[in-house]
Amino acid sequence: MAPGVNRGPHFYKSNSKCKWVIFAALLFMSSADLYEVVVGLEVHAQLLTQTKLFCGDSISFGAEPNTHISPITLAHPGTLPKLNKKALEMAVKMGIACHCEIEKHNYFARKNYFYPDLPKGYQVSQHTTPICKSGYIKIKTTSGEKTIRLNRIHLEEDAGKSLHDADDLNTCIDYNRAGTPLIEIVTEPDLRSGEEAFAFLTQVRRLVRYLDICDGNMEEGSLRCDANISVRKKGEAQFGTKVEIKNLNSIRNVKRAIEAEAIRLMNILDQGGEIMQQTRGFDAVSGNTFTIREKEDADDYRYFPEPDLTPFNLQNEFVEKIGNTIPALPEERIKEYISAFSLSEYDAAVITDERDFADYFEEILQHTKNCKAAANWMMGPVKSWLNEKNCTIKQFPVAPKQLASVINMIDEGKLSFSVASTRLFEKLLQTPGKTPEDIAIAENLISVSDLSFIGPLIDKTLDKFASKVIEYKKGKKGLLSLFVGEVMKHSRGKADPETVNKMILEKINKQ
Ligand code: ADP
Ligand code: MG
Numbered sequence: 001m002a003p004g005v006n007r008g009p010h011f012y013k014s015n016s017k018c019k020w021v022i023f024a025a026l027l028f029m030s031s032a033d034l035y036e037v038v039v040g041l042e043v044h045a046q047l048l049t050q051t052k053l054f055c056g057d058s059i060s061f062g063a064e065p066n067t068h069i070s071p072i073t074l075a076h077p078g079t080l081p082k083l084n085k086k087a088l089e090m091a092v093k094m095g096i097a098c099h100c101e102i103e104k105h106n107y108f109a110r111k112n113y114f115y116p117d118l119p120k121g122y123q124v125s126q127h128t129t130p131i132c133k134s135g136y137i138k139i140k141t142t143s144g145e146k147t148i149r150l151n152r153i154h155l156e157e158d159a160g161k162s163l164h165d166a167d168d169l170n171t172c173i174d175y176n177r178a179g180t181p182l183i184e185i186v187t188e189p190d191l192r193s194g195e196e197a198f199a200f201l202t203q204v205r206r207l208v209r210y211l212d213i214c215d216g217n218m219e220e221g222s223l224r225c226d227a228n229i230s231v232r233k234k235g236e237a238q239f240g241t242k243v244e245i246k247n248l249n250s251i252r253n254v255k256r257a258i259e260a261e262a263i264r265l266m267n268i269l270d271q272g273g274e275i276m277q278q279t280r281g282f283d284a285v286s287g288n289t290f291t292i293r294e295k296e297d298a299d300d301y302r303y304f305p306e307p308d309l310t311p312f313n314l315q316n317e318f319v320e321k322i323g324n325t326i327p328a329l330p331e332e333r334i335k336e337y338i339s340a341f342s343l344s345e346y347d348a349a350v351i352t353d354e355r356d357f358a359d360y361f362e363e364i365l366q367h368t369k370n371c372k373a374a375a376n377w378m379m380g381p382v383k384s385w386l387n388e389k390n391c392t393i394k395q396f397p398v399a400p401k402q403l404a405s406v407i408n409m410i411d412e413g414k415l416s417f418s419v420a421s422t423r424l425f426e427k428l429l430q431t432p433g434k435t436p437e438d439i440a441i442a443e444n445l446i447s448v449s450d451l452s453f454i455g456p457l458i459d460k461t462l463d464k465f466a467s468k469v470i471e472y473k474k475g476k477k478g479l480l481s482l483f484v485g486e487v488m489k490h491s492r493g494k495a496d497p498e499t500v501n502k503m504i505l506e507k508i509n510k511q
Contacts, residue, residue: 033234037194037231038192038239039193039194039197039228040191041226043187043223044185044224045185045223047214048090049087049090052157053087053157054081054084057073065174081309091131091153093211093325094207097207098137098150100133102131102132103129103133105129106129106131106314107306107311109126109305110304110306124309127303133151136148137200137204137207139199139200148190150186153185154183154184156184158177161174187200194259201223201254206354210355211326218251226246228242240275241275242277243277246281253284260288261289276294277294279292279293342372347379356394364378366401368411397432405437409437418493419447424443427439449496449498454495454503457491458483461483465479480505487504
């Protein structure tokens, strides 16, 4: 038989198998593979000023309702607003940190709409001259770094709060929040999933905290997010009709809402339906979105320049001065920690996640050269203590200089790491006023490299593990740590590990 003649049926079989695979793949190919999700976010961040955007009323979370409401907040006739310079500075700070172009010629605009919690009947915002234009924020995704472009960042005042649950029959209104300064950060539609939106918001929160312009607490409402979502067939150039989901109150819920809404939109398209432009809400309990209102035409807010506030120009020096107050940001610090301190990318990312934590780490490095040990202390004993006590590094009682002394004592062989990280660390937390040296001496924790103390412990250990010593000599070198560990145990951690190591080797070699 000529070669290959008998391949007919076999070939036929594999071909049919191939068809089955394609059929099954099509069957299981979800809509998610056919469509692309497009997301743009509008993020409101409450600025950490003492007072409101246009008057001296305090902004304090959780105050008794309607206790911070001057006639200006309540929009009584004849009252005049006055711009809070601190809020302006914070908005510019965010803009510089996001690589935006800072608008020099500004004016405020009235955005007119009626709502019970809006005492003036309009919101003072910025319209054609947002204080910051374009710019970007970089995020980390599973497929690497991605740049999310910003459309603008503008300053505006918050509305009051309607309380629907405070009374059985009525909705109550608390005007304390009215006039609170906000920045609104608007992205271009560059995000492609709930996951990316999650990464973006995490980055925004980290940034506003680093800049000290917002506390970033989504649960308390100081950071709020509206998500705009559309879907389109992969490869299509036009965006689909968007749906806006309002008032998402946690980063996780932003991701959940986007994922749920994307599925809903894909199902509509799969069934040949048409997507309506809508404003929707998200029910965190059921995980579904629901209609709030249809949006047939663009809202008409009849914007016009706010006549009670004069237009204002920003000087270059003013912007430069604000730029100089921006601390080293996480990306910059991560790069430095990797290159100058030889930390892993993971360690660098964990340590720089919060500015105060990174500042503390850097302060340790003012007093010790052992960067790796400093990082290990921060990620190990320090972080565990903070987690256990539910505290921030600001509440950590031990000064960076003291921790540096502990690291130096270990490096000098005066302390073993195990004694330092348990017994000394514990004492240091209880009496942070004392120096680590004093505590170590008082508690008798100083490592002993005295041969008369260590020698007998080694002899005892080598006797106990006589058969293991023979194995060691035959090449099982890993057993050395067993011998060292045993001696350290008997010395209650006080023996200097380096001396123990050296002496064990000497003794074994002599045997
Ligand atoms: P609106 O005037 O309705 O507020 P904008 O054009 O100002 O709409 O955009 C608001 C937000 O919606 C921005 O974050 C933008 O990136 C996003 N966005 C715009 N078009 C789409 C779309 N087709 N799909 C998803 N997001 C979009
Ligand atoms: Mg909008």
